[in-house]
Amino acid sequence: MAAASFTAGIQKSPLSFGHQIAHNKLAFTPVSIVSFKSSSHFVTSSLSSSSPTNPGVGVTLFGGVGVEKNLKDRSAFAQTESVRQVTGSLTAAAGFRFAIVVARFNEIVTRPLLNGALETFTRYSVKDEDIDVVWVPGSFEIGVVAARLGKSKKYDAILCIGAVVRGDTTHYDAVSNSAASGILSASLSSGVPCIFGVLTTENMDQAMNRAGGKSGNKGAEAALTAIEMASLFKHDLKEQ
Numbered sequence: 001m002a003a004a005s006f007t008a009g010i011q012k013s014p015l016s017f018g019h020q021i022a023h024n025k026l027a028f029t030p031v032s033i034v035s036f037k038s039s040s041h042f043v044t045s046s047l048s049s050s051s052p053t054n055p056g057v058g059v060t061l062f063g064g065v066g067v068e069k070n071l072k073d074r075s076a077f078a079q080t081e082s083v084r085q086v087t088g089s090l091t092a093a094a095g096f097r098f099a100i101v102v103a104r105f106n107e108i109v110t111r112p113l114l115n116g117a118l119e120t121f122t123r124y125s126v127k128d129e130d131i132d133v134v135w136v137p138g139s140f141e142i143g144v145v146a147a148r149l150g151k152s153k154k155y156d157a158i159l160c161i162g163a164v165v166r167g168d169t170t171h172y173d174a175v176s177n178s179a180a181s182g183i184l185s186a187s188l189s190s191g192v193p194c195i196f197g198v199l200t201t202e203n204m205d206q207a208m209n210r211a212g213g214k215s216g217n218k219g220a221e222a223a224l225t226a227i228e229m230a231s232l233f234k235h236d237l238k239e240q
């Protein structure tokens with residue numbers, strides 16, 4: 001089934017993908033760094049592991065990375081031998097639910113950003129039926145919609161896509177700053193990660209280069225961020 005797409009309450013036909021984007025998968029190999037003391041230095045070595053309690057979630061044990069001289073004389077700075085570190089995983093995205101809020105303004109840019117995001121979700125095993133796409137008029141409107149979707153608690157992360165391109169006036173600053181603070185505010189007020197996939201560029205060339213052109217596809221990158229943050233919140237930062 002294809003991802004649902006909504007615009008002002010009207011369900012739109014499913015999106016089709018014309019081509020496969022070239023995008024490197026990020027390798028998030030969970031790594032543990034163990035340390036041992038050698039005279040007055042910490043020496044580090046590394047080996048791989050993943051959390052036994054949360055498969056697919058990297059846990060890094062970390063102690064004295066780098067060279068720490070004369071530690072015994074600096075007891076105030078004594079380091080613990082195993083500080084737990086966590087990072088979201090990209091390997092277990094199946095089952096996560098995502099909303100994408102996308103601005104129609106500069107659709108020639110935002111449409112390929114959206115397609116890049118959808119292709120990435122598919123590549124990482126997110127099902128179409130677990131993705132809802134909501135269209136809004138412009139980037140200024142993204143924040144309020146992201147907040148509403150976040151508070152619905154239906155989604156593990158919300159990906160926000162827009163393209164603000166500088167014109168002749170100061171309007172650019174107002175729209176781009178409002179989009180950024182609106183999306184941040186949606187994240188903080190809902191407690192659901194809202195990912196900033198809004199381009200803010202000097203001209204259309206810069207925008208197109210980042211929407212599948214020579215600078216990659218920022219929509220695809222933002223989708224990876226959404227997966228990582230969804231994983232982090234699901235497995236390690238659960239509300240108690």
Ligand SMILES: Nc1c(NC[C@H](O)[C@H](O)[C@H](O)CO)[nH]c(=O)[nH]c1=O
Binds near residue numbers: 138
């Ligand atoms: N100029 C751009 C806009 N402007 C429209 C605003 O976002 C908003 O829809 C309007 O002010 C009504 O509230 N939007 C973009 O996404 N990109 C622009 O470059």
Ligand SMILES: CC(=O)[C@@H](O)COP(=O)(O)O
Binds near residue numbers: 166168169172173
């Ligand atoms: C980013 C904008 O809002 C921009 O497109 C508006 O253009 P202008 O400043 O020339 O009115």
